[in-house]
Amino acid sequence: MNVHSATRVYRGLDYGLLAAILFLCICGVANIYSAGHSIAGMGGLYQRQLVWLAISLVFFFLLLTVDFSIFSELAYKIYAFSISLQILVLIFGAAVSGSRRWFSFFGVMYFQPSELAKLALVLAVAKCISEGRDETTLAPPFYKPLLLACLLTPLVYLQPDLGTSLLFLPATLVMLYVAGTKWRRMSRLVMFFLLLVSPLWFGLKDYQRDRLRVFFDPEYDPLGAGYNIIQSKIAVGSGGFLGKGWLAGSQTQLSFIPEHHTDFIFAVVGEEWGFIGCALILCLYMYIITKGVRIALRARKETEALFAFGLVAIFTFQVVINIGMTLGILPVTGLTLPFLSHGGSSLLISFIGFALLLRIDWSTRGRRKR
Amino acid sequence: MPRLIDYKVAYQSQYEKRGQRALLLVGLLFSILSVRLIYLQILRYSEFQRLSGRNHVRLLPQAAARGFIYDRHGELLVRNIPSYELCVVPGEVQELDLLLQRMKDIAGVVPELARRKLAKVGGRYYEPVPLLSDLGEDVIAKLSERKSELRGLIIRMQPRRHYVHGRLLAHVLGYTGPVSKQELDASYQGRKPRPFERVGKAGVERQYDDYLRGHSGGIQVEVDSYGRHLRVIAEKKPRLGEDLYLTIDYKLQQASEALLAGFRGCVVALDPRNGEILAMASKPDYDPNEFAVGISSDRWAELVADEAYPLQNRSLQGEYPPGSIYKIVTAVAALETGVKNPYQSYLCQGVVNFRDWPYRCWKEHGHGWVDMNKAIIESCDIYFYRAGLRTKVDALNRYSLMFGLGEKSGVDIPGEKAGLVPSAPWKRKRYGRAWYYGNTIQMSIGQGFLLATPLQLACMMAALNEGGTIYRPHVLKEVRDERGELVRAYKPQVNSTLLVTKRTMRIVRRALRGVVNTRRGTGGRARLRTLSVAGKTSTSENPHGEPHAGFVCHAPAEEPRLVVMVWFENGGEGGAVAAPVAKYLLEEFFGLRHDRELEQIREMMRKEMELG
Known part of the structure; x- marks a missing residue:
């Protein structure tokens, strides 16, 4: 890796995808500013987001110069590292309102290892499937990827980060599906997944269970757990076609929407930018996803392809679940909206993931040319 | 262990197929989100718009x-x-x-x-x-x-x-x-x-x-x-x-309350020319400031349970047998119907037998020969037994109602009681018995079933004016807004008019003047040197012990400007206890020099009550 190769990567980069991502980030900062500016102590949130964005971009451009094969080589080590981080955070993590999800650096920067886990899992599963095919039947391995996901799920679930922990198995599932696993085995996996999830219900914290319950009947507890859903629906609905305008949404400015800078950021978009704004955001996400799938399909190496699929799958799940929750059609699980929500680790990991994706894209196109 | 040919390249079509399917699913999910957005932001916009407004505006x-x-x-x-x-x-x-x-x-x-x-x-x-x-x-x-x-x-x-x-x-x-x-x-x-x-x-x-x-x-x-x-x-x-x-006159009210303090009774003073109540006092009473602060439930229970009923406004909620004051009604009814000649005298020997049953006069040895004038002045019971029997219950009932007894006066203070004027049908309905001879005898001196509130008795007295008009008693004079502009002025309302001949009115009013102003009159203690007062005393027998002492009067007798009604529960003799109070209040109202100081009168009343 030298300066020469780096400039070549930068020159051949898919800037359309990067532009879409950066546009989302700018929207995110604007909305975080709007959500925080009228509340004491939250006015500086957008500045933190900008700092994280800068850090993320540095990582992004640095990692672009690293070939994917290096990550592929290190996949299991990264996975092991990630597992140990999950354990460490449970022990040494900074407790924020009853949960241990963050590593605190000098009390200023917080890092959420469950974000890293997503990336680590996708890397490991991609490597595992592509290298572990049966020599004769060429069937992808089944239990090993499953085991990788199952190891992470409870660790993240305990932090507790319900939303993220529920992403691992479905993402693995998608990767197994595109790798050509037979439907019969897949259905068995789904059964297994359900079996795994059902005892979780009993281990859910009260507020989590309430969230799921009120999803089916928001008026069940309009001031408690159902409050979030109702208020966010009011915010989005009252935005109308054109929105109330930046910094003019009463639901947002008066903090009727809880967590409006992170999980419910899309409600701020809905209220202040209206249907137009929401549709634009949806289009951008759709564009990114389509691009991602195309990169995956074009990739010449299976590891690369599977990684791309896994990354896009997790990305898609997060977008759909988060927006669906804000619009009141999916339960509140606490997932961030990639590139839009406030949160440094989420932003950083998303950028790193997309750095790898774009590098795959670059090298694929390069190989084709050659 | 990298293979020579990557699986991905070899099985590209399978990857394509499954990848496209996955993308299709993503498209479907995004369509659902878009439909939901349209539903929330466009179809239900106005509803959420309203909700968001209500959310952050509080009244x-x-x-x-x-x-x-x-x-x-x-x-x-x-x-x-x-x-x-x-x-x-x-x-x-x-x-x-x-x-x-x-x-x-x-x-x-x-x-x-x-x-x-x-x-x-x-x-x-x-x-x-x-x-x-x-x-x-x-x-x-x-x-x-x-x-x-x-x-x-x-x-x-x-x-x-x-x-x-x-x-x-x-x-x-x-x-x-x-x-x-x-x-x-x-x-x-x-x-x-x-x-x-x-x-x-x-x-x-x-x-x-x-x-x-x-x-x-x-x-x-x-x-x-x-x-x-x-x-x-x-x-x-x-x-x-x-x-x-x-319409209350603060000074008159203050005097009334000072006189009543410590006793159980009430005072009503009103203007017979328009029904304005100038004083209305009732004792024992309570301090309304306790309610303003917020009364505790214990204190409230104590007030309600108090056997002296401090919360009761006796002037319009106390129903008492009117006693001799009712003789005014009997006299009017008799003159209008049964007794053609008021100058015919009967002998009062202190007791008289009707249908072999003895009925007594309050004066044990009798009043001697009594005509109507003397009967009213000296409050002879036996004369009125006879007059009442001649008049009969129906006429007594009719004239009572005409005087405003037995129904609410319509005073602008809530909680007024109606009193009771009995009749033969009423008794049959209430007790299932016929109206007895003795019932009429008792009724004609204001006892028996009769009940009236002091306010009704004051109104009755107010009826004895030139036109016989009874104005609705009231305490509101005017309503004014913050700038002092008149919002409403109370217009006097006529409750009823007494339809009696001038002769009847003259005879009764002359007799009532005599009650106060003749030597043998029962109301002599209300006599004033410079003001002609006419009134009637009452010593009303009741089941609660000592008789109630009552006195009702108006002044000046020629053209009354003030009616004063004084009532003491179980106070004894009306002429002795109630009349001096009325006199003091008349002096106060007409600006006359007080014959006796307030404390002297209270002392006198106390003594009288002890004697009684």
């Missing part, structure tokens, strides 16, 4: 200050004074335990009670929760001294009713209280109160609540989800309640 109601109440000459009777309320803003409290401990030390707030109130707040952390009302000045001083260490605590000012003269006129003025469930009901008479307002519960406060209460206003404030006030959007100033000017 803080402000009750209007109630109107003041004055007497007829502008003497202030009821006003509002600031009262201080201790509130806690939960969102600003730092250490609740410490705060509660301090509040307990300084103001005596019970921590458990406060905790319970604060627990009910819900999410509105920035709305003050009232914990203690009507703080004393010392408490306020102590609290403001330590203001810095008591974060989250505020003292809020609220107007409260102040009855300037304490117990004076308590029954007429009444009191206010928080709105009850029934009053919030649709069936409530008058302008519907809002839940946060205080409304009149008794007396004038209740009768004229619509004027006094004013129109509450409020401020629309923008709040955030914690209930913190951000800015005022709009303000509607409350409209002050209107002021009442009563």
